[in-house]
Amino acid sequence: MITVHTLPILDDNYTFILEAQNGDVALVDPGDADAILDYLYERNLTPDAILITHHHHDHIGGLTKLKNRFDCMTFGPAAEAEKIGDLTITLTENSTLSFGGEKVDIIETPGHTLGHIAFHFSESGLLFCGDTLFIMGCGRVFEGTMTQMYQSLQKLAVLPDDTKVYCGHEYSLANAEFLKSTYPDDTSIQARFKQIKSAREENIPTVPGLLSVEKTTNSFLNAKNAQEFETLRRLKDNF
Numbered sequence: 001m002i003t004v005h006t007l008p009i010l011d012d013n014y015t016f017i018l019e020a021q022n023g024d025v026a027l028v029d030p031g032d033a034d035a036i037l038d039y040l041y042e043r044n045l046t047p048d049a050i051l052i053t054h055h056h057h058d059h060i061g062g063l064t065k066l067k068n069r070f071d072c073m074t075f076g077p078a079a080e081a082e083k084i085g086d087l088t089i090t091l092t093e094n095s096t097l098s099f100g101g102e103k104v105d106i107i108e109t110p111g112h113t114l115g116h117i118a119f120h121f122s123e124s125g126l127l128f129c130g131d132t133l134f135i136m137g138c139g140r141v142f143e144g145t146m147t148q149m150y151q152s153l154q155k156l157a158v159l160p161d162d163t164k165v166y167c168g169h170e171y172s173l174a175n176a177e178f179l180k181s182t183y184p185d186d187t188s189i190q191a192r193f194k195q196i197k198s199a200r201e202e203n204i205p206t207v208p209g210l211l212s213v214e215k216t217t218n219s220f221l222n223a224k225n226a227q228e229f230e231t232l233r234r235l236k237d238n239f
């Protein structure tokens with residue numbers, strides 16, 4: 001069993017702190033060293049591993065400082081190793097990784113960036129998907145093609161319904177507002193918008209979400225084909 005702490009950092013990023021029953025500790029996407037160091041020192045936690053989804057600064061900004069401080073193993077996408085730097089182990093979809101005695105699957109999800117990966121803990125039902133899948137949304141397509149991003153989302157869509165979705169940003173309210181206005185007759189989207197709005201009014205994180213809920217209310221994940229996905233993504237880019 002793995003306990004996940006959701007730590008808001010920077011403007012709207014999340015870093016996740018994973019604690020396994022055997023005492024192993026890992027960080028996912030440490031965008032800001034100081035906020036994370038405060039958190040770790042307060043709880044007397046020492047990370048054994050740092051996992052990186054992609055090369056953007058808001059996900060790796062604290063990597064070097066934390067790696068040097070704790071002398072821990074660092075894992076990230078092979079395709080972005082040069083841009084990220086400071087990786088001890090580089091990963092592709094064929095790599096195997098274990099944490100807390102549990103197998104971790106690497107899923108290549110190009111689109112937002114070309115080398116973007118997601119970490120899937122199938123035993124505990126945890127997905128760390130960086131800037132690929134968001135609550136009621138998805139990342140912007142910066143480096144890949146719209147078709148690549150669509151296919152990456154489809155890879156995540158086939159994971160079990162009870163998978164917890166840990167995404168890299170708290171973008172849920174803006175995403176929900178977009179889908180609400182795009183699909184005014186969709187009652188499940190309207191209901192989810194209300195939920196997210198009231199959670200955010202109380203400053204409650206909407207992350208993690210549940211994949212089953214994304215499957216019914218995230219129209220990016222639900223797109224029937226790459227064309228439909230692209231149309232929606234372009235609408236959102238200009239919303």
Ligand code: ZN
Nearest residue numbers: 054056112131
């Ligand atoms: Zn990013």
Ligand code: FE
Nearest residue numbers: 056058131168
């Ligand atoms: Fe980001």
